[in-house]
Amino acid sequence: xxxxxxxFGFAFTLCIAWTLIAFLILPLLxxxxxxxxxxxYLSLPEGEYSLRHYETLFTDRMWRKGIIDSAIVALxxxxxxxxxxxxxxxxxxxxxxxxxETIRILALTPMIVPPIVHALGMYRVWVDFGMIDSYVGLIxxxxxxxxxxxxxxxxxVLSNFDPRLExxxxxxxxxxxxxxxxxxxxNIWPGVLAGGVFAFAISWDEIVVALFLTxxxxxxxxxxxxxxxxxxxxxxxxxxxxxxILATIIxxxxxxxxxxxxxxxxxxxx
Amino acid sequence: MTETQAPSGVMIQRVVKQxxxxxxxxxxxxxxxxxxxxxxxxxxxxxxxxxxxxxxxxTRPDAGRILANGRxxxxxxxxxxxxxxxxxxxALFPHLxxxxxxxxxxxxxxxxxxxxxxxxxxxxxxxxxxxLADRYPRQLSGGQQQxxxxxxxxxxxxxxxxxxxxxxxxxxxLRADLQWxxxxxxxxxxxxxxxxxxxxxxxxxxxxxxxxxxGGEVVQxxxxxxxxxxxxxxxxxxxxxRSNYVEGRVSGRNGTPAVVAGPxxxxxxxxxxxxAEGNPVILAIRPEKIAVTVDSGSGPGLPGCLTAWSYLxxxxxxxxxxDLGEFHVQLPTWQAAFEPREGQALRLHWxxxxxxxxxxxx
Amino acid sequence: MSDASQIAAAPNLxxxxxxxxxxxxxxxxxxxxxSVFYFYPLIRVLLISVTEPTPGFGNYIDIFTSxxxxxxxxxxxxxxxxxxxxxxxxxxxxxxxxxxATGRWQSWMLLAVLLSFWVSIxxxxxxxxxxxxxxxxxxxxxxxxxLIDDPIRFIRNPFGVILGMVHYMIPYAxxxxxxxxxxxxxxxxxxxxxxxxxxxxxxxxxFLPLSLPGLISAGILVFIFSIGFYITxxxxxxxxxxxxxxxxxxxxxxxxxxGQGTALASSMxxxxxxxxxxxxxxxxxxxxxxxA
Numbered sequence: 001x002x003x004x005x006x007x008f009g010f011a012f013t014l015c016i017a018w019t020l021i022a023f024l025i026l027p028l029l030x031x032x033x034x035x036x037x038x039x040x041y042l043s044l045p046e047g048e049y050s051l052r053h054y055e056t057l058f059t060d061r062m063w064r065k066g067i068i069d070s071a072i073v074a075l076x077x078x079x080x081x082x083x084x085x086x087x088x089x090x091x092x093x094x095x096x097x098x099x100x101e102t103i104r105i106l107a108l109t110p111m112i113v114p115p116i117v118h119a120l121g122m123y124r125v126w127v128d129f130g131m132i133d134s135y136v137g138l139i140x141x142x143x144x145x146x147x148x149x150x151x152x153x154x155x156x157v158l159s160n161f162d163p164r165l166e167x168x169x170x171x172x173x174x175x176x177x178x179x180x181x182x183x184x185x186x187n188i189w190p191g192v193l194a195g196g197v198f199a200f201a202i203s204w205d206e207i208v209v210a211l212f213l214t215x216x217x218x219x220x221x222x223x224x225x226x227x228x229x230x231x232x233x234x235x236x237x238x239x240x241x242x243x244x245i246l247a248t249i250i251x252x253x254x255x256x257x258x259x260x261x262x263x264x265x266x267x268x269x270x
Numbered sequence: 271m272t273e274t275q276a277p278s279g280v281m282i283q284r285v286v287k288q289x290x291x292x293x294x295x296x297x298x299x300x301x302x303x304x305x306x307x308x309x310x311x312x313x314x315x316x317x318x319x320x321x322x323x324x325x326x327x328x329t330r331p332d333a334g335r336i337l338a339n340g341r342x343x344x345x346x347x348x349x350x351x352x353x354x355x356x357x358x359x360x361a362l363f364p365h366l367x368x369x370x371x372x373x374x375x376x377x378x379x380x381x382x383x384x385x386x387x388x389x390x391x392x393x394x395x396x397x398x399x400x401x402l403a404d405r406y407p408r409q410l411s412g413g414q415q416q417x418x419x420x421x422x423x424x425x426x427x428x429x430x431x432x433x434x435x436x437x438x439x440x441x442x443x444l445r446a447d448l449q450w451x452x453x454x455x456x457x458x459x460x461x462x463x464x465x466x467x468x469x470x471x472x473x474x475x476x477x478x479x480x481x482x483x484x485g486g487e488v489v490q491x492x493x494x495x496x497x498x499x500x501x502x503x504x505x506x507x508x509x510x511x512r513s514n515y516v517e518g519r520v521s522g523r524n525g526t527p528a529v530v531a532g533p534x535x536x537x538x539x540x541x542x543x544x545x546a547e548g549n550p551v552i553l554a555i556r557p558e559k560i561a562v563t564v565d566s567g568s569g570p571g572l573p574g575c576l577t578a579w580s581y582l583x584x585x586x587x588x589x590x591x592x593d594l595g596e597f598h599v600q601l602p603t604w605q606a607a608f609e610p611r612e613g614q615a616l617r618l619h620w621x622x623x624x625x626x627x628x629x630x631x632x
Numbered sequence: 633m634s635d636a637s638q639i640a641a642a643p644n645l646x647x648x649x650x651x652x653x654x655x656x657x658x659x660x661x662x663x664x665x666x667s668v669f670y671f672y673p674l675i676r677v678l679l680i681s682v683t684e685p686t687p688g689f690g691n692y693i694d695i696f697t698s699x700x701x702x703x704x705x706x707x708x709x710x711x712x713x714x715x716x717x718x719x720x721x722x723x724x725x726x727x728x729x730x731x732x733a734t735g736r737w738q739s740w741m742l743l744a745v746l747l748s749f750w751v752s753i754x755x756x757x758x759x760x761x762x763x764x765x766x767x768x769x770x771x772x773x774x775x776x777x778x779l780i781d782d783p784i785r786f787i788r789n790p791f792g793v794i795l796g797m798v799h800y801m802i803p804y805a806x807x808x809x810x811x812x813x814x815x816x817x818x819x820x821x822x823x824x825x826x827x828x829x830x831x832x833x834x835x836x837x838x839f840l841p842l843s844l845p846g847l848i849s850a851g852i853l854v855f856i857f858s859i860g861f862y863i864t865x866x867x868x869x870x871x872x873x874x875x876x877x878x879x880x881x882x883x884x885x886x887x888x889x890x891g892q893g894t895a896l897a898s899s900m901x902x903x904x905x906x907x908x909x910x911x912x913x914x915x916x917x918x919x920x921x922x923x924a
Contacts, residue, residue: 009831009832009835010729010732010831013725013728013729013732014729014733014737016725016729017725017726017728017729017730017733017741018741020722020725020726020802021726021741021744021745023799024744024745024748024799024802024803025744025747025748027756027759027760027763027799028748028751028755028756028759030759030762030763030769031755031758031759031762034762042762044769084661084662084665085662087658087659087661087662088658088659088661088662088663090658091655091656091657091658091659091660091661091662092659094655094658094659095655095656095659100659103659103660103663106663106666107662107663107666109666109670109671110666110670112856112904112908113674113860113901113904114859114860114862114877114897114900114901114904115860115862115877116860116862116877116880116881116897116900117674117677117860117897117898117900117901118670118673118674118677120673120677120680120880120884120890120893120894120897121672121673121674121675121676121677122669122673124673124676124677124680125669125672125673125676140669141669143669144666144669144670147662147666162359162361164357164358164359164361165361165363165364167326167328167348167355167357167361168355168357168361168362168363168422169363169374170327170328170347170348170349171326171327171348171349171351171353171354171355171423171432172349172374172375172378172422172423172426173349173352173375173378173379173426174349174378175347175349176347176650176651176654176655177654178378179349182374183363186363186365187364187365201750205752205753205754207753207754207863208862208863208877211881222752222754225752225754225755225758226754226863228758229754229757229758229761229867230867233758233761233762237754237755237758238758238762240755241752241755241758241759244751244752244755245747245751245755248747248750248751249747251750252743252746252747252750253743255746256739256742256743347650347651
């Protein structure tokens with residue numbers, strides 16, 4: 001490693017890497033100045049700054065509805081996805097490997113199918129079920145999209161889980177479900193939580209399915225942003241962008257600190 | 271702790287377990303007497319763990335019966351069997367403290383809080399860990415974890431304790447200490463212990479009964495000394511300790527059967543089940559049963575030549591090349607009647623009853 | 633001791649106990665829910681494609697003969713190939729740098745990638761529009777300092793779409809590539825150096841071949857992902873550079889041609905699953921997702 005780090009080639013690679021990171025991050029920062037413009041149209045503030053677009057997010061009826069609806073849908077969908085995904089991951093883990101693997105791959109399909117394809121199908125089926133433009137309808141659709149992420153993160157944690165813990169609980173007198181509740185759940189919750197956050201984020205951001213399944217009754221934030229970009233490129237989008245990016249930074253930093261704490265705890269134990 | 275029941279034994283009758291085409295257990299029968307310390311001994315993959323897991327209820331045999339207290343428990347889920355179990359690697363709950371681990375079974379049984387505390391304390395005292403009740407398993411050493419696992423399995427007063435290689439993760443000296451402790455615990459509690467191990471010394475030192483398992487079958491079971499002294503097969507003779515083997519054919523010399531091997535005619539142990547004349551036979555002789563004299567040119571005994579020797583403190587092990595193959599001879603140091611020297615000509619002697627006819631199952 | 637007839641004569645037990653029933657129920661309940669609310673809709677798409685407006689494979693014949701569809705498909709194909717190749721190359725470089733960087737730098741680089749990974753696709757598109765439209769920040773700056781007279785058209789063309797897609801997909805390439813590179817024993821490269829390889833030689837002969845399976849699988853993943861892009865082409869292509877997902881939405885929403893739309897969607901599904909099967913041959917799914 002030392003030799004690698006010292007050599008010129010790797011220094012060059014590092015330069016390119018940082019350029020790439022600048023390419024990934026810097027363009028996003030443009031939303032910051034725009035969000036403070038006093039104008040109604042997309043522009044950079046010139047000497048004068050205003051918080052009017054942030055105000056819009058909370059006072060404008062549609063922006064407020066967007067935030068509230070997104071919260072409702074994302075909370076509902078991630079809760080359901082947590083339940084179904086966790087059950088599925090545990091079930092697959094306990095089944096014989098080949099079968100469990102097949103079922104798990106089935107449960108991962110929603111992650112890999114292009115959104116437009118399931119959006120079309122869901123639209124037609126949701127019409128039959130009378131679920132178009134309803135909270136239940138969108139929550140269910142987003143639940144399907146969230147399940148794979150819960151399955152993946154719970155499966156990852158389960159792969160390090162000692163199945164003998166559950167057997168130990170059984171031998172001490174716990175029935176099958178009690179044993180799972182008392183041994184598996186207390187030990188896999190970091191994975192469940194991570195999967196749930198993932199599912200929440202997926203739903204919070206989801207736009208393609210929402211465009212097909214909702215009209216005016218349910219109006220999530222991404223739809224509001226979509227309209228904000230398509231109609232007149234409103235600077236309010238920059239304001240919500242700043243808020244969302246800040247939330248992302250906090251979440252990612254929080255996750256990193258959390259990981260470090262967990263790692264320290266494991267190291268401290270050893 | 272008031273109800274003192276007689277410990278229950280376990281009867282295993284014709285148990286079969288198949289995984290696809292391979293038999294993990296093929297027609298296993300074994301009687302585990304109440305209050306005994308029975309060890310299931312076998313190499314890895316022999317089926318000993320499958321058998322233990324069938325007794326515990328985690329593996330479901332395809333056929334056969336497992337009786338405890340005269341009842342067939344084969345379809346009974348593990349939690350109903352009330353067998354204590356110490357798992358390989360201990361399987362302590364990482365999210366619970368030592369006390370929490372031990373209290374687990376009692377809380378499931380909804381015992382009153384005061385009773386739980388009392389019994390947890392007693393169980394921890396039994397394994398001398400009362401002072402560590404509030405630690406988490408990851409803060410304990412391997413030996414301490416092992417004791418917690420024992421306390422946890424014993425706290426609900428099972429009649430049978432199943433132990434799956436409980437000492438395999440520990441280093442040698444600790445393992446020896448814990449062997450004594452386990453044995454003492456068995457004597458004190460009077461429970462039936464079913465112990466799985468692949469370590470033959472462990473099995474010999476602790477058990478009342480050993481069942482040797484190989485290829486999904488119980489090859490031989492009995493008291494450790496019986497197995498050691500009278501192994502039925504070649505496999506057992508080499509798995510439990512070491513042996514020298516002489517392969518030959520049965521001959522009826524002067525009416526007394528003997529083994530003809532190469533130019534030599536060797537006595538057969540008296541009272542053994544001897545195959546008919548002319549059949550191949552394998553004679554196993556333990557290294558420590560062979561006596562050595564310096565070769566004086568002629569006389570009784572099997573002549574050989576010392577090729578290597580090693581000093582082991584309490585004993586000396588010699589390798590002796592004979593025309594029946596290489597012999598290992600173990601001589602107590604305090605008895606060694608000669609100074610070993612490489613290339614020395616020796617004669618090997620053993621009484622007829624030191625040999626043992628073993629079935630060829632190589 | 634035991635022969636087959638004796639074993640068969642022993643009492644046979646019921647095949648499943650309560651525990652196994654519970655486990656099956658756990659694994660299958662979510663699959664049942666997915667079947668109703670996910671797989672059934674997918675099947676509906678396939679069904680519509682062969683039943684509307686008339687039963688048969690007319691829609692498929694139409695989409696492969698109609699010239700606007702062929703134009704959309706060829707646009708989609710080349711944009712996907714270009715954008716996923718660029719994302720993969722840049723992603724490989726970034727992943728390599730992150731895996732080999734020292735502790736503190738590594739954390740910061742990873743933080744940046746994760747941040748970019750999580751930012752909404754809509755906000756990204758918005759940022760690019762704000763920067764690159766004809767009256768956007770880049771053009772205005774360039775004009776202000778006198779480098780150009782007329783604004784450059786950055787978006788509403790394939791360039792804008794590719795830029796947006798690459799920007800979005802790089803983190804998706806970096807994360808699996810990193811997971812793969814972390815499985816490569818760090819002693820191999822120094823070992824190769826010790827045997828006389830130059831730094832680049834060690835990379836080329838040792839590290840690259842070892843990371844090849846990861847590179848291929850990340851490449852297929854990114855490509856599969858690129859095929860379905862809808863939002864980025866719709867916003868940065870500005871109606872001029874139309875990719876297949878957006879075209880399907882237009883067919884269904886504007887011309888109500890569900891038959892053609894679903895036939896295209898079904899073909900997309902077919903391509904994606906074919907690629908997945910290829911991917912499955914290269915890597916075990918378990919390894920791929922276990923690392924995530």
